[in-house]
Amino acid sequence: MLHVQGLRKAYGEVAALSGVDLEVAPGEIVAMLGPNGAGKTTLVSIVAGLRRADAGSVEVDGLDALARTADVRARIGFAPQDTGVYPVVSVRRNLKLFGELAGLDRRTLRIRIEEVADALDMTDLLDRMTGSLSGGQKRRLHTALALLHRPRLLLLDEATTGADVETRNRILDLVRRMAAEGSAVLYSTHYLAEVETLGSRVAVLDHGRIIAGGLVSDLVASYAVPVVELVFTGEVPASLVRDGATVEGSRLRLPSREPARTLLEVLPQIDPAALSSMEIVHPSLEAVYLALTGRRYDEADRAGSKEAADVVAP
Amino acid sequence: MSWRRSSAILRHEFRVMLSDPSTAIFVIVMPVLMVALMKELFADVLVSEGFSGANGSEFAVPGMAVSFAAFSVGYAGFSFFRDHGWATWDRLRASPATSADLMVGKVLPTVCLTTLQLGVLFLLGGPLFGLHITGSVAALAVLIVVLALSLSAFGILVTALARTMNQLNAIGSVGGMAMAMMGGSFVPVASMPGWAQALAPAMPTYWAMRGFRTVILEDGGLGDVVLPVVVMAGFGALFTALAAMKFRVEDSKVYWG
Numbered sequence: 001m002l003h004v005q006g007l008r009k010a011y012g013e014v015a016a017l018s019g020v021d022l023e024v025a026p027g028e029i030v031a032m033l034g035p036n037g038a039g040k041t042t043l044v045s046i047v048a049g050l051r052r053a054d055a056g057s058v059e060v061d062g063l064d065a066l067a068r069t070a071d072v073r074a075r076i077g078f079a080p081q082d083t084g085v086y087p088v089v090s091v092r093r094n095l096k097l098f099g100e101l102a103g104l105d106r107r108t109l110r111i112r113i114e115e116v117a118d119a120l121d122m123t124d125l126l127d128r129m130t131g132s133l134s135g136g137q138k139r140r141l142h143t144a145l146a147l148l149h150r151p152r153l154l155l156l157d158e159a160t161t162g163a164d165v166e167t168r169n170r171i172l173d174l175v176r177r178m179a180a181e182g183s184a185v186l187y188s189t190h191y192l193a194e195v196e197t198l199g200s201r202v203a204v205l206d207h208g209r210i211i212a213g214g215l216v217s218d219l220v221a222s223y224a225v226p227v228v229e230l231v232f233t234g235e236v237p238a239s240l241v242r243d244g245a246t247v248e249g250s251r252l253r254l255p256s257r258e259p260a261r262t263l264l265e266v267l268p269q270i271d272p273a274a275l276s277s278m279e280i281v282h283p284s285l286e287a288v289y290l291a292l293t294g295r296r297y298d299e300a301d302r303a304g305s306k307e308a309a310d311v312v313a314p
Numbered sequence: 315m316s317w318r319r320s321s322a323i324l325r326h327e328f329r330v331m332l333s334d335p336s337t338a339i340f341v342i343v344m345p346v347l348m349v350a351l352m353k354e355l356f357a358d359v360l361v362s363e364g365f366s367g368a369n370g371s372e373f374a375v376p377g378m379a380v381s382f383a384a385f386s387v388g389y390a391g392f393s394f395f396r397d398h399g400w401a402t403w404d405r406l407r408a409s410p411a412t413s414a415d416l417m418v419g420k421v422l423p424t425v426c427l428t429t430l431q432l433g434v435l436f437l438l439g440g441p442l443f444g445l446h447i448t449g450s451v452a453a454l455a456v457l458i459v460v461l462a463l464s465l466s467a468f469g470i471l472v473t474a475l476a477r478t479m480n481q482l483n484a485i486g487s488v489g490g491m492a493m494a495m496m497g498g499s500f501v502p503v504a505s506m507p508g509w510a511q512a513l514a515p516a517m518p519t520y521w522a523m524r525g526f527r528t529v530i531l532e533d534g535g536l537g538d539v540v541l542p543v544v545v546m547a548g549f550g551a552l553f554t555a556l557a558a559m560k561f562r563v564e565d566s567k568v569y570w571g
Contacts, residue, residue, distance in 0.1 A: 048408045050564065070412055078408040084401035086326075088333035093326070100322035101409040145405065 001026045001153050001184035002047065007056035009042050009208075016042040018208040019056070022186075026152070029175060029185040031195040033285070034205035035297060040188040041081055043205070044157045047186070048078040060153055074103070077151030081158045083142045087131030091122060091141055094130055095148055102149035116144045119174050121166075136167040143171050147178055154178055154185045160194065172198060192285045192297055202285070204292065211292050220283045223291040226259040227281040228266070232274050240266055246294055250276070253290070315414040323411065323419025327393055331423055341386045342431050345378040346438060352378070353443055359502055365531050371443035373502060376526035379435040380499040380519050381491075383428050383465055388486025390424040390469025395479045399569025413563050421466055428462035449529035453536045456543055457525040464518045464546045467553035468493070474561035478568040493517050518549040 004022040008015070016039045024030045034040050045051040047058055049069035058065040065072040086094050092113060099109040117123045120140040125133060130141065143159050156175065160168040172194070179185050189195060195202050196216055204212040204219075212219055230240075232250045246253045256262035259280040281287050289297045331338060353370035356377075360368035397403040406416060436454065439445030447454065472489060476482040494500060496510060497519025503511055514520040525542030528534035 045404075048404075050404055050407055052564075070410065073408060074410040076408070078405070080401065080404045080408075082401040084403075084405045086330065086400060086402060089326070089329050093329060097322060097326045098405070098409060101319050101406075101411050103318075103410060 001028075001061055002186060003057075003059040004043070004047070005057045007043065007046065007058065008054045009039075009046060009051065010054055015208050017046075017053075017056075020205070020208070020210055022203055022210060022213075024153070024184040024186050026184050027179055027182050029179045029187055029198055029200035031198055031200045031202045032186060032188040032205055033190070033192065033195050033202050034188075035190055038190075038205040039208040040190075040205055041157055042208075044078075044155050044186065044188050045080075047153075048076060048155055049073055075152045076155055077102075077146035077149060077153070078155045079143050079146035079157060079159055081161065083135075083138050083162075085130050085138055085141050085145070087129070089130060090127050091117075091130055091133070092126040094141060094145060095126075098145045099148050102151075104149055112148050112150075116148050116174075119177070120144055120170050135162055136164040139163045140167055140170060143174070147174065147183075150178070150181070150183065152183060154183050155188075156185065157188045158190065159187065160189070160191070168194070192289070196285055204289065206293055212288065216285060219288045220285070223288045225255040225257060225287070225291060226283055227287060227290060228254040228256055228259045228262050229279045229281055230254070230266070230270070231276040231278070233276050234274060237270070237274070239269060248294075255291070315412060315418065319411045319415040320418040320422075323406075323416060324422050327420055327423040330393070330396075331427070337386075337389065338427055338430075341382055341389075341427075342434050345382040345431070345435050346442070348378045348382075349374045349435070349439070349443055356502070359505065360531070363504070367446075368531070369444050371439055371445040372530050373527075375435055375439040375443060375445050376523060376530065377499040379432045380461070380497070380522050380526075381494040383432055383461065384490040384494040384497075384499070384519055385487060386428070386431075387465050387469040387490040387493075388472060388482050389427065390421060390466045391473030391476065391482045391486065392479075393420045393423070394473050395482060395567050395569050398567040399479075403567075407563055416563070417470075421470060424469060425459075425462050425466045428465055429459055432458045432462065445530070447530050449532065449534040449538070450536055453534055453539045454526070454529045456536065457522060457529065457539055457546075460543050460546045460550070461518070461522045464550035464553065465490075467550040467557065468518075470561065471553045471557040474557045476567075477565075493519050496520075498523050518546050521545045521549075 002024040004020055007017050007020040009017040020043060032040050042051065046053050047065060049065060049072060053066060060072045061075050063071050095113045096109060099112060104112060117126055122140055122144065125137060130138065139162060143156065146156065147154055159171050163171065175185055175187060199216065201214060202216055202219065203210050212223065230252045234250060236247050236250060236252045240252055241247060244255050254262055263278065263280065281290065286297050349371065353374035355370065356373040357368060357370035360370065360372055365372065397406060469486065472482060472486045476485055496513055497517035498506065498514050499519050503514050503520065521542040525539045528538050
């Protein structure tokens with residue numbers, strides 16, 4: 001359904017995408033995971049026809065998305081990162097507008113509004129003024145606007161950002177249901193736990209490149225080795241640095257198939273006063289990310305936020 | 315372009331407009347008050363020009379109507395900036411609506427509001443201010459609609475040029491006011507300095523005032539307002555062409571600041 005090949009995009013000197021290849025089949029959810037500033041929003045925006053690519057190709061349902069944007073838009077549903085709803089009209093009016101723009105006839109639109117409202121627990125909110133909703137309720141409406149017309153390709157950019165737990169669960173359930181009904185879903189997120197919950201195929205994006213892809217379970221099996229992480233109050237003792245270890249400031253990371261044994265081995269060599277914290281990072285997407293990039297995901301996320309803020313996108 | 319999609323946007327824009335009718339009410343009510351305050355000022359001028367029965371409303375009504383219509387050209391751009399502020403612009407762009415659908419759906423409500431604004435003042439002019447229209451009402455209606463289209467096109471041009479809401483307000487208000495004053499809708503062109511009289515025909519408002527004068531005071535019919543209508547339409551076409559060259563749907567706009 002979605003074929004992306006060699007996609008490149010730069011904002012001035014800063015490369016946002018550096019040759020991205022990606023495929024999403026009908027009925028499949030691909031979670032695009034990456035820290036802030038990794039290029040997720042740029043990729044989704046190009047597929048949605050909102051930004052121009054510098055190079056590469058995007059095909060949606062066999063159509064060249066970079067050339068036939070109008071035809072492609074009829075096939076996609078897009079929920080951008082920022083909550084975009086009309087606060088001065090009712091929830092129903094918001095849904096009606098985007099349903100009508102998607103070409104739904106009056107009867108179908110009425111049925112779809114009821115369906116999507118039921119799925120996202122918004123039935124009682126339909127006639128409420130949108131501006132009076134809570135942040136989580138607005139986020140539900142924001143997502144509903146993208147999938148009301150059952151698009152063949154659903155693009156969700158950080159759909160659950162700022163959402164409460166219930167909203168997050170509702171949205172994820174609906175995403176799974178859409179995929180089960182045949183829609184291809186490209187789900188961009190920077191929440192590791194969410195990707196593990198979805199159990200979908202994952203594409204890990206870092207500095208504008210997809211550095212790994214596949215099922216979460218396969219990635220964990222392929223890349224993730226448990227890591228013993230020790231943080232010192234000062235410099236990392238040189239005696240502890242061995243093959244495969246990485247040092248980052250006062251942080252020492254020791255990959256090990258038997259992390260508990262490794263921890264017991266090294267602890268006697270450490271002055272307790274010099275140790276700030278210790279942790280065993282178990283195989284997970286977090287460990288995959290660490291193995292692929294040498295950085296903890298939350299560190300990359302914070303750094304990415306700063307980089308993204310420094311880049312003024314046109 | 316799809317009329318169905320444009321009409322969906324248009325109906326939605328009307329709903330948004332009605333959710334806060336204060337601006338629409340202001341631009342309709344204010345010129346009525348201004349005519350009440352100013353019409354006496356123009357009675358002597360019109361009598362001195364040979365219109366012996368004139369009471370001043372013959373100039374004050376079209377003058378204030380045109381002035382306030384020109385002054386509110388920025389309203390055309392407000393709906394674009396508002397969508398950027400609500401983060402709905404990208405949603406609209408990612409929908410099957412084309413740029414043309416968006417333009418028609420968003421600009422037509424402004425054309426309707428301006429037409430209403432002008433029409434209401436002329437309708438109230440008779441009962442409230444003793445305005446007597448000697449010529450064709452059809453010609454008056456054509457002038458009103460073409461002026462509304464022309465000013466809305468100017469509003470879109472201002473929208474295309476402005477990056478922030480503050481710029482839209484500043485360029486729209488100052489540009490609109492200058493256009494109204496230079497076109498002779500605040501004071502009759504004959505009373506303006508020579509250099510201003512020479513510049514006046516470069517303003518669409520001048521041609522609107524000239525057309526209204528022909529219909530109101532000189533018993534003008536449709537055939538008598540062809541030139542003003544064609545020139546105003548020409549201005550509208552020019553503004554539209556310039557806006558089309560400058561306007562980029564992908565340009566980001568700052569709702570405020």
